[in-house]
Amino acid sequence: MAGSFAKVMSGRTTGLLMASLGASAVATGYLLSDTVAADEKRKLYPPSADFPDLRKHNNCMASALTPAIYAKLRDKLTPNNWSLDQCIQTGVDNPGHPFIKTVGMVAGDEESYEVFAEIFDPVIKDRHNGYDPKIMKHPTDLDASKITSGMFDENYVLSSRVRTGRSIRGLSLPPACSRAERREVERVVVQALAGLKEDLAGRYYSLTEMTEQEQQRLIDDHFLFDKPVSPLLTCAFMARDWPDARGIWHNNEKTFLIWINEEDHTRVISMEKGGNMKRVFERFCRGLKQVETLIQERGWEFMWNEHLGYVLTCPSNLGTGLRAGVHVRLPKLSKDPRFSKILDNLRLQKRGTGGVDTAAVGDTFDISNLDRLGKSEVELVQLVVDGVNYLIECEKKLEKGQDIKIPAPIQQFKK
Amino acid sequence: MLQVDAIMPFGNTHNQLKMNYSAEQEYPDLTKHNNHMAKVLTPEMYANLRDKQTPSGFTLDDVIQTGVDNPGHPFIMTVGCVAGDEETYDVFKDLLDPVIEDRHGGYKPSDKHKTDLNPDNLKGGDDLDPNYVLSSRVRTGRSIRGFCLPPHCSRGERRGIESLSVEALGALGGDLKGKYYALKDMTDDEQQQLIDDHFLFDKPVSPLLLASGMARDWPDARGIWHNNNKTFLVWVNEEDHLRVISMQKGGNMKEVFNRFCTGLTKIEELFKAKGHEFMWNEHLGYVLTCPSNLGTGLRGGVHVKLPNVSKHEKFGEILKRLRLQKRGTGGVDTAAVGGVFDISNADRLGFSEVELVQMVVDGVKLLVEMEKRLEAGQSIDGLMPEQK
Numbered sequence: 001m002a003g004s005f006a007k008v009m010s011g012r013t014t015g016l017l018m019a020s021l022g023a024s025a026v027a028t029g030y031l032l033s034d035t036v037a038a039d040e041k042r043k044l045y046p047p048s049a050d051f052p053d054l055r056k057h058n059n060c061m062a063s064a065l066t067p068a069i070y071a072k073l074r075d076k077l078t079p080n081n082w083s084l085d086q087c088i089q090t091g092v093d094n095p096g097h098p099f100i101k102t103v104g105m106v107a108g109d110e111e112s113y114e115v116f117a118e119i120f121d122p123v124i125k126d127r128h129n130g131y132d133p134k135i136m137k138h139p140t141d142l143d144a145s146k147i148t149s150g151m152f153d154e155n156y157v158l159s160s161r162v163r164t165g166r167s168i169r170g171l172s173l174p175p176a177c178s179r180a181e182r183r184e185v186e187r188v189v190v191q192a193l194a195g196l197k198e199d200l201a202g203r204y205y206s207l208t209e210m211t212e213q214e215q216q217r218l219i220d221d222h223f224l225f226d227k228p229v230s231p232l233l234t235c236a237f238m239a240r241d242w243p244d245a246r247g248i249w250h251n252n253e254k255t256f257l258i259w260i261n262e263e264d265h266t267r268v269i270s271m272e273k274g275g276n277m278k279r280v281f282e283r284f285c286r287g288l289k290q291v292e293t294l295i296q297e298r299g300w301e302f303m304w305n306e307h308l309g310y311v312l313t314c315p316s317n318l319g320t321g322l323r324a325g326v327h328v329r330l331p332k333l334s335k336d337p338r339f340s341k342i343l344d345n346l347r348l349q350k351r352g353t354g355g356v357d358t359a360a361v362g363d364t365f366d367i368s369n370l371d372r373l374g375k376s377e378v379e380l381v382q383l384v385v386d387g388v389n390y391l392i393e394c395e396k397k398l399e400k401g402q403d404i405k406i407p408a409p410i411q412q413f414k415k
Numbered sequence: 416m417l418q419v420d421a422i423m424p425f426g427n428t429h430n431q432l433k434m435n436y437s438a439e440q441e442y443p444d445l446t447k448h449n450n451h452m453a454k455v456l457t458p459e460m461y462a463n464l465r466d467k468q469t470p471s472g473f474t475l476d477d478v479i480q481t482g483v484d485n486p487g488h489p490f491i492m493t494v495g496c497v498a499g500d501e502e503t504y505d506v507f508k509d510l511l512d513p514v515i516e517d518r519h520g521g522y523k524p525s526d527k528h529k530t531d532l533n534p535d536n537l538k539g540g541d542d543l544d545p546n547y548v549l550s551s552r553v554r555t556g557r558s559i560r561g562f563c564l565p566p567h568c569s570r571g572e573r574r575g576i577e578s579l580s581v582e583a584l585g586a587l588g589g590d591l592k593g594k595y596y597a598l599k600d601m602t603d604d605e606q607q608q609l610i611d612d613h614f615l616f617d618k619p620v621s622p623l624l625l626a627s628g629m630a631r632d633w634p635d636a637r638g639i640w641h642n643n644n645k646t647f648l649v650w651v652n653e654e655d656h657l658r659v660i661s662m663q664k665g666g667n668m669k670e671v672f673n674r675f676c677t678g679l680t681k682i683e684e685l686f687k688a689k690g691h692e693f694m695w696n697e698h699l700g701y702v703l704t705c706p707s708n709l710g711t712g713l714r715g716g717v718h719v720k721l722p723n724v725s726k727h728e729k730f731g732e733i734l735k736r737l738r739l740q741k742r743g744t745g746g747v748d749t750a751a752v753g754g755v756f757d758i759s760n761a762d763r764l765g766f767s768e769v770e771l772v773q774m775v776v777d778g779v780k781l782l783v784e785m786e787k788r789l790e791a792g793q794s795i796d797g798l799m800p801e802q803k
Binding site for chain 1: 420431483570575599626633800
């Protein structure tokens with residue numbers, strides 16, 4: 001042991017010498033000094049010395065990461081110099097919950113999913129019901145005209161909403177981006193949004209420049225997002241430099257909203273009171289396509305590929321990144337012991353009306369699709385439409401004292 | 416697919432690509448900031464330093480991230496930067512020297528710091544009135560040369576630091592003989608005992624620490640060692656490689672300091688026997704993660720009852736002249752409870768350990784004297800100290 005430590009010390013001395021030679025020497029001698037210190041470090045700390053202790057962990061990364069995979073990937077970097085350790089840091093720092101299986105890793109850039117495929121693929125499979133990125137293809141379909149029966153009974157459905165995310169190809173993702181890259185994302189997106197017209201015309205509110213009144217109004221509209229407090233996000237380096245280059249854009253009608261540089265480059269939200277999910281989705285698709293056209297005019301595009309669909313920071317949001325949902329009153333059904341099973345079979349998820357990790361207030365639930373990857377946007381929204389209609393039918397039956405049926409489980413995706 | 420070998424298992428190796436953007440595009444927005452880093456880091460300085468790295472790959476942005484993420488407080492001036500390794504203080508001295516100067520009362524790059532851990536040089540300190548002085552404590556930190564510091568170290572390095580430390584501490588004997596409790600292997604009973612003894616440290620919650628990357632991989636390779644007498648305590652891999660604490664009830668600061676020096680010296684010998692030394696140089700003294708702890712890294716203090724003095728209008732001025740600082744009995748950022756204050760030295764760098772503990776001993780003696788006078792309804796005007 002002492003022998004190899006002595007080697008490190010001499011390596012360090014060389015490095016120190018290099019560092020003290022001045023800026024230009026460091027820049028050009030960078031690789032030289034690095035090789036000595038880096039080689040010593042690698043020999044001194046084989047991957048086994050760095051393998052995280054995941055024995056108390058319950059997340060997708062911890063389930064999939066073996067010492068062999070770690071050894072193979074530890075010294076690799078994406079073209080943006082993002083490493084495996086940086087991908088998994090959030091999962092190491094957050095062991096998870098016995099009942100809730102979090103993902104436990106993030107991408108730093110588009111290439112992360114490729115360079116670290118050996119760990120991302122099993123995580124994606126685990127999270128997305130067996131979807132295999134190596135062999136399967138993800139369908140993208142933003143043709144809202146295909147939606148049928150997309151108007152809910154407004155005695156039950158209070159509001160409808162569809163959200164997704166989009167990443168700008170060529171720029172690092174929130175865990176990894178430098179300040180300049182993040183500002184570039186803001187610039188590119190805000191410039192594009194300024195080109196939206198008519199019912200989509202709107203305004204950008206930068207978090208750093210917002211006035212007190214603007215801030216209060218955005219809070220009252222439930223539009224404002226705050227610096228993340230969840231350790232799942234802060235441990236993934238997403239809150240660095242807050243609130244630099246973060247902001248909110250929304251149209252004048254307050255039905256189309258975009259978050260910039262929160263957990264993803266952009267989060268795109270279409271919403272309105274009432275039950276017209278078809279119109280919400282129609283605006284969603286139209287807005288997304290227009291934004292895409294506007295950025296393409298300037299030589300940019302969204303991160304997308306035929307296996308993973310739209311590429312986002314968290315593997316849980318790959319594919320469509322889409323969560324379509326409603327706030328719906330289900331006083332009788334929610335008390336029925338079959339409620340959870342019905343939701344499961346319909347591939348739906350319930351949340352409180354405060355969003356993820358909140359409890360339902362009264363009898364009003366946030367009901368949305370569980371899946372993100374392997375089904376298209378149209379398929380998922382139709383699934384929500386059909387599912388919520390079914391839930392309302394059940395509620396009405398229970399009101400009349402009639403019995404309800406648990407529906408047959410929906411097939412996961414076409415293999 | 417271009418693949419470049421990693422510089423470190425962990426590190427912000429992102430630096431080269433940031434050079435594709437101009438310094439102006441990368442420069443942080445510090446307009447709302449109030450910390451030492453923000454006061455010093457001009458756009459020009461940022462431009463000059465941003466292409467540098469330490470040999471282990473620590474960059475300027477790594478140094479300043481905590482200061483960018485934590486704008487600070489209008490009244491409290493935080494440091495706003497950390498070191499990732501020993502070389503940080505050299506590679507980024509254009510930034511850190513002025514920060515150090517500002518934080519440590521004008522300490523210049525050419526100044527030399529004196530280390531004195533000879534407890535015989537302390538005069539008195541064994542006679543602080545235990546009716547007022549409830550407990551006495553001295554703490555410092557030590558970093559092991561050759562390893563990266565908590566903001567930057569890999570899991571392998573952190574574990575290396577832990578196993579070296581546990582080995583060294585395991586060789587202590589006599590009244591220093593003790594036991595190590597790894598945070599991740601602790602039983603519930605052990606944990607409760609350590610909480611009851613006020614020894615247990617928790618995962619940092621302060622955003623100042625979290626934003627610098629110090630809490631990564633918690634609780635891996637973190638732990639607490641203490642002697643059987645519960646008077647000598649070492650924290651492993653919290654905010655520094657080692658935090659060393661000597662403490663006991665009552666006012667015998669001399670005994671506390673004796674044990675502190677003896678223990679530290681022994682630990683240093685044990686490390687040297689295995690081919691390791693502490694990070695130290697004659698300019699900065701002991702090198703620690705936060706620039707505020709350079710030099711001695713020493714905070715020597717007491718919990719002392721000062722219900723009357725603390726209400727005196729000149730209390731702040733007295734402390735300032737004595738070069739002392741007050742805190743609540745919960746430590747930094749807490750309030751005093753029941754007139755009991757934590758009184759300790761304000762300085763860390765530019766004075767030796769003996770000098771700092773002497774200031775505490777002399778200063779607390781004076782404060783207790785003042786307290787007694789005020790209790791008796793007498794004035795303390797005649798006791799006002801000169802500025803040290």
